[in-house]
Amino acid sequence: MTPTGMTNSTASAAPVLSIDDLRVQMRDGQQILRGVNLALTAGRIQGLAGESGSGKTMTGLSVMGLLPGLATATGSITLTGTELLGLRGRRMNALRGRRIGMVFQDPSTSLHPMLSIGTQLTDHVRRHLGLSRSTARARAAEMLERVRVSDPAAALRRFPHQFSGGQRQRIAIAVALACEPEVLIADEPTTALDVTVQAGVLRLLRSLADQMGLAVLLVTHDLGVMSAVADDVAVMRAGVVVESGGREQVFTAPAHEYTRSLLASLPGAEGGITSLDDVRSLLAAELARPEGPADADPDADTDSNTGGSHTGSDKGGRTSGRSVGQR
Numbered sequence: 647m648t649p650t651g652m653t654n655s656t657a658s659a660a661p662v663l664s665i666d667d668l669r670v671q672m673r674d675g676q677q678i679l680r681g682v683n684l685a686l687t688a689g690r691i692q693g694l695a696g697e698s699g700s701g702k703t704m705t706g707l708s709v710m711g712l713l714p715g716l717a718t719a720t721g722s723i724t725l726t727g728t729e730l731l732g733l734r735g736r737r738m739n740a741l742r743g744r745r746i747g748m749v750f751q752d753p754s755t756s757l758h759p760m761l762s763i764g765t766q767l768t769d770h771v772r773r774h775l776g777l778s779r780s781t782a783r784a785r786a787a788e789m790l791e792r793v794r795v796s797d798p799a800a801a802l803r804r805f806p807h808q809f810s811g812g813q814r815q816r817i818a819i820a821v822a823l824a825c826e827p828e829v830l831i832a833d834e835p836t837t838a839l840d841v842t843v844q845a846g847v848l849r850l851l852r853s854l855a856d857q858m859g860l861a862v863l864l865v866t867h868d869l870g871v872m873s874a875v876a877d878d879v880a881v882m883r884a885g886v887v888v889e890s891g892g893r894e895q896v897f898t899a900p901a902h903e904y905t906r907s908l909l910a911s912l913p914g915a916e917g918g919i920t921s922l923d924d925v926r927s928l929l930a931a932e933l934a935r936p937e938g939p940a941d942a943d944p945d946a947d948t949d950s951n952t953g954g955s956h957t958g959s960d961k962g963g964r965t966s967g968r969s970v971g972q973r
Contacts, residue, residue, distance in 0.1 A: 661685035662861040663709065663829050668721040670704055670713065678704050678717065680885040686829060686861035691851065693876030693893070694865045695908070700882040702865045706831040709863070710748050711738045725829065744774040747822030751834040753814035757806040764802030767821055774825045789820040793850060812843035816850065823854065833865045848875050869908060873897055881905045
């Protein structure tokens with residue numbers, strides 16, 4: 647099923663991940679998701695926007711098979727023809743981290759504080775891909791370089807608290823992508839970061855989608871973030887996708903009143919929004935800052951990535967669990 651409003655160019659490509667009539671209900675009868683339809687395509691970023699409690703994160707957790715025990719999911723979620731709903735135990739674990747990766751909101755809680763970055767990047771690679779210890783470590787260093795963490799060899803020996811918030815999020819992305827999955831779910835990946843740090847992470851997600859052919863589901867409540875990197879946008883409210891389509895269409899000619907109200911709520915939007923440039927102009931100017939070389943540590947602000955806990959980037963974003971790929 648193609649979501650309402652999907653552009654012809656998007657609909658013509660075979661989706662990597664299809665979500666059809668996804669419904670999630672709690673044991674007490676509360677309906678969290680009420681018929682969600684989405685399609686993710688290789689090399690494209692599908693944005694999923696909406697207010698807190700609209701069901702965005704539950705949609706991502708449903709794909710990963712990480713719903714709470716009191717929740718029941720019905721409908722269909724297929725990954726290149728493989729039905730994911732109903733998969734349990736080893737069968738789901740074989741896909742998690744290997745074919746689907748997930749990055750959570752707060753890297754300070756998604757990375758294990760007592761394990762080195764090298765351990766967190768190599769253990770699941772060895773399990774999923776059957777690599778030797780030395781080959782897995784070389785691959786881990788390659789992934790850190792790809793996500794622009796400076797001095798990868800030294801970074802593998804360090805621990806999460808020795809990196810800035812933005813660098814930790816880059817490492818979490820590296821963990822999720824180490825096995826080269828087909829799909830990446832990024833759940834509010836920039837919410838816990840300063841605006842300047844957000845810019846680097848957003849550019850990284852965009853370049854990885856382009857270079858690796860990733861199908862990305864970007865969950866966020868921030869329409870400015872969405873306008874910067876998403877190819878397609880879906881807007882959720884109360885467990886339902888109320889509008890979806892190409893980025894330009896949704897931002898400049900929204901069909902649903904709720905979408906229009908979200909856009910109108912952007913600070914400085916009183917004069918109206920007629921183009922994507924209007925949305926982007928409401929972002930901090932730092933989003934246009936060109937990214938420097940990896941060894942410039944683009945995400946550092948109050949500390950270096952060579953030691954010491956970071957105090958300037960984290961904004962108290964909340965999540966639980968580890969970056970999927972460690973599971």
